[in-house]
Amino acid sequence: MRDPLTEMQLQVNRRQFFGRSSTGIGVAALASLLNRDLFAKETAGDATRVGGLPGIPHFAPKAKRVIYLLQSGAPSQVDLLDHKPSLEKLHMTELPDSIRKGQRLTGMTAGQKKFPVVKSPWKFRQHGESGTWLSDLLPHMGKVADDICVINSMHTEAINHDPAITFFQSGHQQPGRPSIGAWLSYGLGSETENLPSFVVLLSKNSFFQAQPLYDRLWGSGFLSSKYQGVKFRSQGDPVLYLSDPAGGSDSQRRTMLDRLAKLNQLRAEEIGDPEINARIAQYEMAYRMQTSVPELADISNESASTLELYGDDVKEPGTHAANCLLARRLAERGVRFIQVFHRGWDHHSNVQKYLPDLAKQTDQGSAALIADLKQRGMLDETLVIWGGEFGRTVYSQGNPKTFGRDHHPRCFSIWMAGGGIKPGITYGQTDDYCYNITENPVHVHDFHATILHCLGINHERLTYRFQGRDYRLTDVHGTVVKDIIT
Incomplete structure (x- = not known):
């Protein structure tokens, strides 16, 4: 078991030191995840886009x-x-x-x-x-x-x-x-x-x-x-662990994710590792995928002509x-x-x-x-x-x-x-x-x-x-x- 001073020294490497300067960005990222309407428009001017760099695309895309x-x-x-x-x-x-x-x-x-x-x-x-x-x-x-x-x-x-x-x-x-x-x-x-x-x-x-x-x-x-x-x-599930454990409710999962995000944000502020903010974002994506992926994978609403176009293998x-x-x-x-x-x-x-x-x-x-x-x-x-x-x-x-x-x-x-x-x-x-x-x-x-x-x-x-x-x-x-x- 390391003493607290040694642990802190191991945590403060060069990348994390400079990463601390972006803590404010991490807070903004967390806020946008928990309240997505807060940052509805992208700086690139595309209101439908999520993420990406300002100024890209550089010209009108095909x-x-x-x-x-x-x-x-x-x-x-x-x-x-x-x-x-x-x-x-x-x-x-x-x-x-x-x-x-x-x-x-x-x-x-x-x-x-x-x-x-x-x-x-x-x-x-x-x-x-x-x-x-x-x-x-x-x-x-x-x-x-x-x-x-x-x-x-x-x-x-x-x-x-x-x-x-x-x-x-x-x-x-x-x-x-x-x-x-x-x-x-x-x-x-x-x-x-x-x-x-x-x-x-x-x-x-x-x-x-x-x-x-x-x-x-x-x-x-x-x-x-x-x-x-x-x-x-x-x-099975297109993505592992997409389904909630038996007996769990959506509200319980939402509460768990909110509390976990706050804990992760505290950790991000402590050591400045940008990957923690990425982890928060991935948890939120996984939560939204619980609804979007089952609907995506269900092809029962595709027309008979579309299924015929792809052939018999499409059903497997x-x-x-x-x-x-x-x-x-x-x-x-x-x-x-x-x-x-x-x-x-x-x-x-x-x-x-x-x-x-x-x-x-x-x-x-x-x-x-x-x-x-x-x-x-x-x-x-x-x-x-x-x-x-x-x-x-x-x-x-x-x-x-x-x-x-x-x-x-x-x-x-x-x-x-x-x-x-x-x-x-x-x-x-x-x-x-x-x-x-x-x-x-x-x-x-x-x-x-x-x-x-x-x-x-x-x-x-x-x-x-x-x-x-x-x-x-x-x-x-x-x-x-x-x-x-x-």
Whole structure:
């Protein structure tokens, strides 16, 4: 047991010392939580916004929110989005060294002596008035081809899954930076006080073959913990401990929270730790979610035509289709950033067996989300993104008869829709081998800069000072891809 003097010395560190100067702000924050009408309007002039920084957005935004369908494991662009008729003639020929150009390979193919090119087993067709090329594995996406922008010239620096997905989530390959959803929560706040500004949904697949997803991928890094993503579960209560214990009443919980907030505020005034104020805010959010989340998760009021649009899987919680519908419901209730993770795209063998299954699990729900947002007049102000952390090789990993595709960061494909993105276009080109970019490369930092631009944010001006340096999502890089913006 430490003596009181030692305890006090341990509590007064440099950050807490300077944090004491913000005690008055903490008192104001507590007052606003307990009497929300006291601070009804935001300094940015948007009366519907909760939180966010003054002066942001920097200019009129195209989008108000983001739904990001992240396909963890890296979908094969060769078999889904990047049509390469040249591979018909190149099939089973050796990938030339002049194309590889000494590229770093993973440990899974670095020892291979031959690199036979393997064409896609599936046909590609043009869809819509735009004539967008899509694989036959994506028949439902073909119905919304005129609403999407396919980018075939994405590239990244990471060649392994964890640094690659961390890069996409935070703009840095090493853990510790805030995720993109946390940056947006910090800068733009939310359009609702009854739900978190950043929600994460994890979809299940029909077989076990998945890269792990860590909570840090939607973490807040060095930002306050109130900006981190809130993960919703697909079974039981969407959020743990959302329900009151048996025998408890709402009035009892309200009294408990009020008294707990006062105790926490006394502690904040004593040691100046800003995370205590974040804890108060999270308790209040959890209280409001007790009412908002059950209503959100209840899809019984959705029309039969809407459920039919998403397909039979929509009735099973945790499927990609169910999470796409839930993402739409979150969006229309004011959540700023919704991220749906779907795992299982890591196909190092037997692509012909596994890829059709994954495409079937995600195709209808993804297309339905776009169609649903559009018919509700929400697509123009909702940015929808689909893609993985890198691409797959055109050459076979292992036996070409039961071929796999290894990691390929040099070029891969994603699609974007709504929220100020030009519809019905294909951007960027790759060579005949789908191995190198030949036109309009788009780096991960450019991708992030473009997302922020659609939301009215100058990516160079959304910063946070930490350990003596101003950090931002795009680090010291990033160029907005203006060619794909309306």
